[in-house]
Amino acid sequence: MKKTLLMSVDLGTSFIKTGVYNTDGECVAESLEAVKDYRPKPGVFIQKGEELFDSVLSCMKNVCTTLGNNAKNIEAIAFTGQMSGFMGVNERWEDITTWSCSLDSRYIPYANRQMSLLKDKFLEISGTNFPAMAPKFEWYNTEFPEESKKIVKYLMISGYVIGRLGDLAIEDAVIDRSYISWTGLADVNNDQWSKEICEAIGLDSKYLPNIVNCNHVCGYLTEKMASVIGLKSGIPLVSGAGDKVAGCLGTGTVEPGDLVFEASSYGEISCCVEEYRPDTKARRLDVLASAIPGEYYATHFIAGSGITLDWFINTFIRNDEEELGDAFARIEKKAMELTPGSDGLMSIGLLGGSSMPLDGTLRGMWMGHSWSHKKEHFYRSLLESFTFDFSLALDSIERLYPEYKMNDVTIVGGGANSSIWPQMNADVTGKTYYKLNRKDASMLATSIIAGNAIGLFPDLKQTAKQFSERSDKFSPNFGNQEIYVKHKKLYEDYTKELHSFYKGIQNLQS
Incomplete structure (x- = not known):
């Protein structure tokens, strides 16, 4: 084990994960x-903030127990995790609002109202x-007025954890630049809060944390927290980056024109x-500010794409007692035998609606199926629908940034397997795809x-x-691309033209 060690803390929705790395980029211990x-x-x-923070402490403590005496070699701690949400705290860092992540949809009516006024x-x-913190502020301020009076700062979860670990003064609360886009409150080109947007929604920017770079030392681990975790006190607490941005850095997607496709729960x-x-x-x-000052990521995601695939396998494919991975492998083997276009079966896989462009009325659909279609056709068409959606986003990137040569893409996440x-993806986009040689991109980057x-790393x-190194190569079959380009155009048209159809169905349920 290399002497100097670095700790990464991933503040996920379902789990806290802690990894410890040496200076060669090797993970030497981890905990969940x-x-x-x-x-x-x-x-x-x-x-609840206190329960979440206890989970962080427990996870950090467990990894230190695994390290034993080597825990004394940890020289810095940085953070990654959820990029969309909202928490309000008082001057003592006490949680007033609870942590409300993107899955907490009570704010949606306020988001719709703000979008009608401030969309552009x-x-x-x-x-x-589609911002998160801006409408969540209005929602909480409107529906919980007395509790709102106690709030001194609105934070992301990483800022809350850093403040607690370092016992920072509340006026020193931070948010790193990678998070600011999805708040909806920032001027991303200038790494500052937007006076125009804040005034439009009635938020005084004094309630917002300081925007810092991702490598900013925010404070130092207190003696009290160090004792609980099993670390030495005074370790620098580094702001880090949101999980999507950290994932880009960890895959080596750092030069203008570099592309990465994360095939995950939110592809x-x-x-x-x-x-x-x-x-x-x-x-x-959307745009996300990079961990490297002065750079950004033009990005497109599908809400719940990987979750939709899991839903399909669990609902229609998986047998009792069968492992999820085995069910995927079984249906994919059959789907591979089909021709591009799934023998005339098309799908819209946006079960949670479309985030980009914003259309919350869209849901799932299969069309064109006949008695000849089997389960593997439905699965393949679902994959094709997601691929068309991501390919359309690539078209936008190439239109906006014609000066970049975008010939290949790194693919990571569960879908890479x-x-x-x-x-x-290679066939639809006409680009070469490469798999990454490791699965811990965001933690490594942190x-x-x-x-x-x-x-240590200048x-x-x-x-x-x-x-980061790339391995398996997937070159495009341009014959398949000629077939897919027509299907992609139909997909784009259908997601627009069927809006009223989806709306009609939903009206029947209201």
Whole structure:
């Protein structure tokens, strides 16, 4: 084990994960701790700050127990995790609102109202098609007025954990630049809060944390917290980056024009760019500020794409006692034998609606099926629908950034292990796809940021490229691309033209 160690803490929705890395980018110990949540009724999903923080402490303590005496070699701690949510605290860092992540949808009516008034401002200034913190502020302030009076700062979960671990003064609360787009409150081009947007929703920016770079040392681990965890006190607490941005860094997606496709629960395609250019034409892109100052990621995600695939397998394919992975492998083997276009079966897989462009009325649909279609046709068409959606986002990126050569894509996440999806993406987009040689991109990147903050890794870009290597190659079949381009156009048309159809169904249920 290398002497100097770096700790990464991932603040996930369901789990807290802690990894410890040496200076060669090797994970030498890790721990996982479940996070408790409350779902008292549909649309309500909350996590109590104190319980969440206890899970963080427990997870950090467990990994230190695994390390034993080597825990004394940890020299910096950095953070990654959820990028969309809202928490309000008082001057003593006490949780007033609870942590309300993206799964807590009580704010949606306020989001719809704000979008009707500020849709273009959110995209052009803050870089997002659908903000979270801005409408959550209005929701809580309106529906819980007395509790709102106790709030001194509105935070992301990483800022809350850092403040507690370092016992920071509340005026020193931070948010790193990678998170600011999805708040809907920031001027992303200038790494500052937008006076225009804040005034429009009635929020005084004094209630917002300080925006810092991802390698910012926010404070130091207190003696009290160090004693609980099993670490030495005074370890630098580094801001880190949100999980999507950290994932981009950890895959070596750091040069303008570099592309990464994260095939995960919330699938996402991202391109490293040098400036933000809003996609006002198609509205298929958000922007996320990079961990590297001055750079950004033009990004598109599908809400719950991986969750939809799991739903399909669990509902229609998986047998009793069968492992989920085995069920996937079984249906994919059959789906591979089918021709592009699934023998005339098409799908819309947006079970949670479309985030980019924003259309909350869209849901799932299969069309064109006959008695000849089998389960594998439905599965393949679902994969094809997601691939068309991501390919349309790539078209927007290439339209907005024509100066970049975008010939290949790194694919990571659970979908990278599919026997069919990487090749399908290559065929639809006409680009070469490569798998990454490791599965811990965001945690690795967080350790790199921690090391950079204390001078171990002077160049974030070079270190990220050094630690990430690509393996399996998937070259496009241009014959298949000719077939797919027609299906992709139909998919784009249908998601627009069928809006009233979906709306009609939903009206019947209201």
